[in-house]
Amino acid sequence: MNTNNHHEGWELRESGPAGADHAVLLLAGALVTAAYYDDVLAEPRLKEASVRFVAATLPGYGGTRARSPLPSPKASPTRRSPTSST
Secondary structure, three states: OEEEEEEOOEEEEEEOOOOOOEEEEEEEOOOOOHHHHHHHHOOHHHHHOOEEEEEEEOOOOOOOOOOOOOOOOOOOOOOOOOOOOO
């Protein structure tokens, strides 16, 4: 099975049986995308093995669009200690 899909900004390319004995995560970085591993995923000897491969491009790498940053939590109001009047 070979599939290409996107999930929340991640580009994923998968190969091998879903119930394989082993799984390998191939992470591309810098200017490289998951497509870099197409030759590996197409290797006939690997298709015969019980190994599932997932090649991934993280959002913002290899020219892909970066995800927007998570909103920062609102700062809690500063608690003031009571002042004494003398």
